[in-house]
Amino acid sequence: xxxxxxxxxxxxxxxxxxxxxxxxxxxxxxxxxxxxxxxxxxxxxxxxxxxxxxxxxxxxxxxxxxxxxxxxxxxxxxxxxxxxxxxxxxxxxxxxxxxxxxxxxxxxx
Amino acid sequence: xxxxxxxxxxxxxxxxxxxxxxxxxxxxxxxxxxxxxxxxxxxxxxxxxxxxxxxxxxxxxxxxxxxxxxxxxxxxxxxxxxxxxxxxxxxxxxxxxxxxxxxxxxxxxxxxxxxxxxxxxx
Numbered sequence: 001x002x003x004x005x006x007x008x009x010x011x012x013x014x015x016x017x018x019x020x021x022x023x024x025x026x027x028x029x030x031x032x033x034x035x036x037x038x039x040x041x042x043x044x045x046x047x048x049x050x051x052x053x054x055x056x057x058x059x060x061x062x063x064x065x066x067x068x069x070x071x072x073x074x075x076x077x078x079x080x081x082x083x084x085x086x087x088x089x090x091x092x093x094x095x096x097x098x099x100x101x102x103x104x105x106x107x108x109x
Numbered sequence: 110x111x112x113x114x115x116x117x118x119x120x121x122x123x124x125x126x127x128x129x130x131x132x133x134x135x136x137x138x139x140x141x142x143x144x145x146x147x148x149x150x151x152x153x154x155x156x157x158x159x160x161x162x163x164x165x166x167x168x169x170x171x172x173x174x175x176x177x178x179x180x181x182x183x184x185x186x187x188x189x190x191x192x193x194x195x196x197x198x199x200x201x202x203x204x205x206x207x208x209x210x211x212x213x214x215x216x217x218x219x220x221x222x223x224x225x226x227x228x229x230x231x
Contacts, residue, residue: 001172030214030215031212031213031214031215031217033215033217033218035156035218037156042205042221042222042223042224043156043205043218043221044221045210045217045218045219048210048212048217048219049212049213049214054219086155086156088156088217088218089215090214090215090216090217091215092215095172097158097161097169097171097216098146098148098158098161098169098171098216099158100148100155100156100157100158101155102155103155103156
């Protein structure tokens with residue numbers, strides 16, 4: 001099965017840039033989707049198809065994908081960005097179809 | 110505006126069957142390319158995809174849970190039902206249904222229900 005690897009935690013000061021990575025074998029060949037989940041809430045899509053944003057999502061959120069690593073970049077981090085972030089790909093070749101990473105807890109210091 | 114809401118029991122006993130209903134609005138499951146999926150999240154743990162049903166009644170299941178899952182749709186009621194047999198305490202989780210979004214290289218979930226916590230305990 002296809003495995004996505006995320007660091008358990010990332011810390012950043014307000015106003016700085018946070019980079020959350022998602023590792024997978026040749027992930028560059030896949031579209032990567034990113035979700036934000038705040039405590040007690042359902043996940044919210046923040047980036048799709050690697051770098052597109054849903055309507056209303058601030059342009060502080062951006063995505064990139066190269067080689068074996070996809071990255072969600074959050075610029076000018078705000079306290080309200082503190083949340084868990086999950087990456088996801090579609091992997092029909094393995095039969096697992098929807099694959100989520102283990103999640104990264106973003107702490108805003 | 111797309112909304113989804115999960116409903117079902119909050120407590121089930123081990124070995125019982127869980128039946129969850131997702132009631133949605135703002136789209137139709139009879140429209141080409143539309144899909145609805147189920148995802149769960151044990152307390153303090155990561156998201157886990159369970160199943161996906163398409164407008165044409167095609168279905169996909171997580172390989173690790175396929176033998177225990179059934180997903181069906183009732184287009185006239187705007188509902189999707191997930192059934193999981195032989196429940197175990199490790200199945201305790203918040204269960205979400207979500208609307209499928211699609212791009213050239215895959216599917217994702219662009220609208221989510223609020224989730225429903227299911228506890229498995231005797």
